Amino acid sequence: MEPLTEQAIRGAFVNCSKGEAKRLSVPRDLAERPWGDLDYLGWRDPQAPARAYLVVELDGRVQGLVLRGAPVSSLQAQRSMCSMCLTAHSGGVSLMVAPKAGQAGKQGNSVGAYICSDLACSLYVRGKKDAGVGGRLHETISLEEKIRRTVENVAGFVARVIA
Numbered sequence: 001m002e003p004l005t006e007q008a009i010r011g012a013f014v015n016c017s018k019g020e021a022k023r024l025s026v027p028r029d030l031a032e033r034p035w036g037d038l039d040y041l042g043w044r045d046p047q048a049p050a051r052a053y054l055v056v057e058l059d060g061r062v063q064g065l066v067l068r069g070a071p072v073s074s075l076q077a078q079r080s081m082c083s084m085c086l087t088a089h090s091g092g093v094s095l096m097v098a099p100k101a102g103q104a105g106k107q108g109n110s111v112g113a114y115i116c117s118d119l120a121c122s123l124y125v126r127g128k129k130d131a132g133v134g135g136r137l138h139e140t141i142s143l144e145e146k147i148r149r150t151v152e153n154v155a156g157f158v159a160r161v162i163a
Contacts, residue, residue, distance in 0.1 A: 001038040001057060001122075006030065009041070012055050012064035014101045015161055020066070024053065037126055039151050042119025044069075052096060052119060058155050065161055069094040069117070079134075083114045084153045085121035085146075087131045092117050098161045111160045125150050 004012075006026045013021040025045045027033070033041065040056035055064040080093035097112040099105040116124065123129035124136065125146050139146065 001035055001040065003033070003035045004030065004041060004055065004062065008062055009055050009064060012062040013053075013066060014063050015099045015105050016066045021064075024051075024066070034123070034128070037122055037128055039122040039125075039147060040119075040154055042115075042121070044117075044119070054096075054098075054115075054119060054154070054158075056154055056158060058158060063158055063162075065098045065158065067096040067098050067115075069096040069115075080114060082116045082121060082124075084157070085116065085125045085150045086137070087116060087121065087124040087135050088137070089116065089131050089135060092131065098157075101162045111157065113157050121150055121154075122147075 009026055010021045010024070013024075016024075025047060027041075027043050040054055042052065042054045045051040045053070050068055050070065052067040052069050053064060054067060055062060057063075079088055079090050081088045082093050093114050094117040095112050096115045097110045100109040100111060115121070120129050124131050126143065127136070141149075
């Protein structure tokens with residue numbers, strides 16, 4: 001993923017108002033992010049842990065989603081699998097819900113997916129972050145195919161939000 005500016009990130013959101021996008025909490029460490037290893041930029045709002053954000057470039061267009069998820073808790077012991085990167089975590093996967101874009105979102109419609117609670121799918125797929133014992137299942141496909149699958153899963157989620 002190419003590095004993004006705060007302005008580009010704020011202008012990318014498709015499922016919130018421009019005013020909400022202007023007020024949301026953008027990470028302060030954009031310059032330090034491992035952009036070359038990211039398929040999407042994901043983060044949780046430090047002031048509101050139930051709010052999360054996902055920004056991805058698809059077909060040359062940057063698109064962002066506002067998400068709601070359960071706050072990360074160390075008490076969650078159930079092992080779950082992320083639907084984006086297929087990493088299994090004990091307590092490290094949350095149901096993330098995105099209001100649909102446009103009129104459907106205004107009517108309260110939403111789309112949900114189980115996603116890594118820290119939104120670090122790209123780093124888990126590449127082995128840059130460890131999900132613990134049994135977190136990454138042995139697969140015979142290449143790293144490039146795993147990355148492509150993750151990008152396709154993220155694109156599918158974004159498409160369901162926009163539809």
